[in-house]
Amino acid sequence: MFIDFTVIKCISGKGGHGAVTFRREKYIPKGGPNGGDGGKGGDVIFIADNQLHTLQDIRYKKTYSAGDGQQGSTNNRTGKNGEDAIIRVPLGTAVKEIESENVVADLVEDKEQFIALKGGKGGRGNAHFKTATRQTPRYAQSGIEGQVNTYALELKVLADVGLVGLPNAGKSTLLSVVSAARPKIADYPFTTLVPNLGIVKYGDYKSFVMADIPGLIEGAAAGKGLGHQFLKHVERTQVLLYMIECTEEDPQSVYETLSSELKTYNPDMDKKPQLVIRTKTDLLNEENEKNWKSFEKYLDISSVTNSGINQLISRITELLHESE
Ligand SMILES: Nc1nc2c(ncn2[C@@H]2O[C@H](COP(=O)(O)OP(=O)(O)OP(=O)(O)O)[C@@H](O)[C@H]2O)c(=O)[nH]1
Ligand SMILES: [Mg+2]
Known part of the structure; x- marks a missing residue:
């Protein structure tokens, strides 16, 4: 809320x-x-x-x-x-x-x-x-x-979709691309200090609310960084997006860090429908690609080139309708 x-x-x-x-x-x-x-x-x-x-x-x-x-x-x-x-x-x-x-x-x-x-x-x-x-x-x-x-x-406001990720993962940028919200975006961690909300419009008259919160780091649930005080805002969303930069050396462990922080905060958080989003794919090269071999499922997006954005919105709306 x-x-x-x-x-x-x-x-x-x-x-x-x-x-x-x-x-x-x-x-x-x-x-x-x-x-x-x-x-x-x-x-x-x-x-x-x-x-x-x-x-x-x-x-x-x-x-x-x-x-x-x-x-x-x-x-x-x-x-x-x-x-x-x-x-x-x-x-x-x-x-x-x-x-x-x-x-x-x-x-x-x-x-x-x-x-x-x-x-x-x-x-x-x-x-x-x-x-x-x-x-x-x-x-x-x-x-x-x-x-x-x-x-x-x-x-x-009850947000439908929550964005979680390490600092600098591209959360606020995504929100600014899919909604009219204009959160602060910058190339340093903890740019977002307070949660932002955006309305994502799709189809003719439909919309959902997306929430961008400050980046999470290991220990967030115990109070490290900024994210923990805002986890309550995404606690009741219907869908969670795990935002992970494509250039991460160990995306699997990033995922686990995020997931365990959410679970520590509230064990039910990890049970809701979620999508892993591989962000900034305009920067992807063969070297990065190798690091993702172990990952089963994720969606690629680039907020810079807009690639994957429409697919992401369709996927979110499917999940929202399933959980209705
Ligand atoms: N090349 C590229 N850069 C991106 C993309 N998305 C975001 N960025 C850049 O990544 C940096 C961080 O973006 P933010 O959206 O502020 O990241 P954030 O996850 O909200 O960061 P915090 O608020 O600190 O947690 C900025 O310099 C953005 O311009 C993308 O798709 N491609
Ligand atoms: Mg941000």
Whole structure:
């Protein structure tokens, strides 16, 4: 179970000011007041959307601002309302107010809405302030300010497929190739410090969730490296991919290290459907190939040339359907 998490700042729109205007027509030199009202500021609204599965898209944007209402104008015309800021979130997203630490909404149904911040009201134009004794009021109301608040969004996600491997095996790169996720990728161990999630789309409307965790090393289950604290994230996935670099001198022992770490952490982990993925096959040469003789079954992929990627996705979807 992953906790997908992000913090955003929200600002609702300001109300537009009321207008101070008077009728000006030929033959009516001193017309009465006709200043229109200001428009209302936009609201900040969260909407649950069953097409979304992570907070991925929201994570890239830190501030959501609704539009301001426009000022009123002459002839009693009301200013335009500001546009609402709509924040689409996956089902199951909890919205927590940072300051009070209160969960203010828990959006579970498709299209369920939560108006987090109301836009400011528009000010009334001077047309409202005409009285018997005051025929030409020269003032109008100001629009009300918008509101500002900071929220933490939290989503519990169950990943379908977990990637495990030594540091630098190419896990994050694979995730970036098959999904819209953009995890950090670099040529050194422990590039990934926190788990990443991606949605892998296939067929027309189908998808599964893939989880990339920091690299595992021997002793991980006992707390070495970083991986162990994240093993819980792949504990409940349906399928595990063992990612092993094709250039490993002893891929068999790498496999055993990974497998024994998982078993030490939770004996059931090793029982779920798994695939061994030989990664970076664009680097494969005859020398490496020899090291793999003892290995019975694996799938070859290269995230650089894309070779084997479609086959991998088909194989994963077969396994997911079998375990349904
Ligand atoms: N040639 C080649 N290089 C690759 C391929 N996949 C990944 N790499 C490179 O291998 C290095 C490590 O890739 P990552 O995806 O960051 O590896 P990781 O398993 O996520 O590593 P950690 O997060 O440290 O556990 C990067 O320099 C990648 O560019 C591949 O298919 N071919
Ligand atoms: Mg990584």
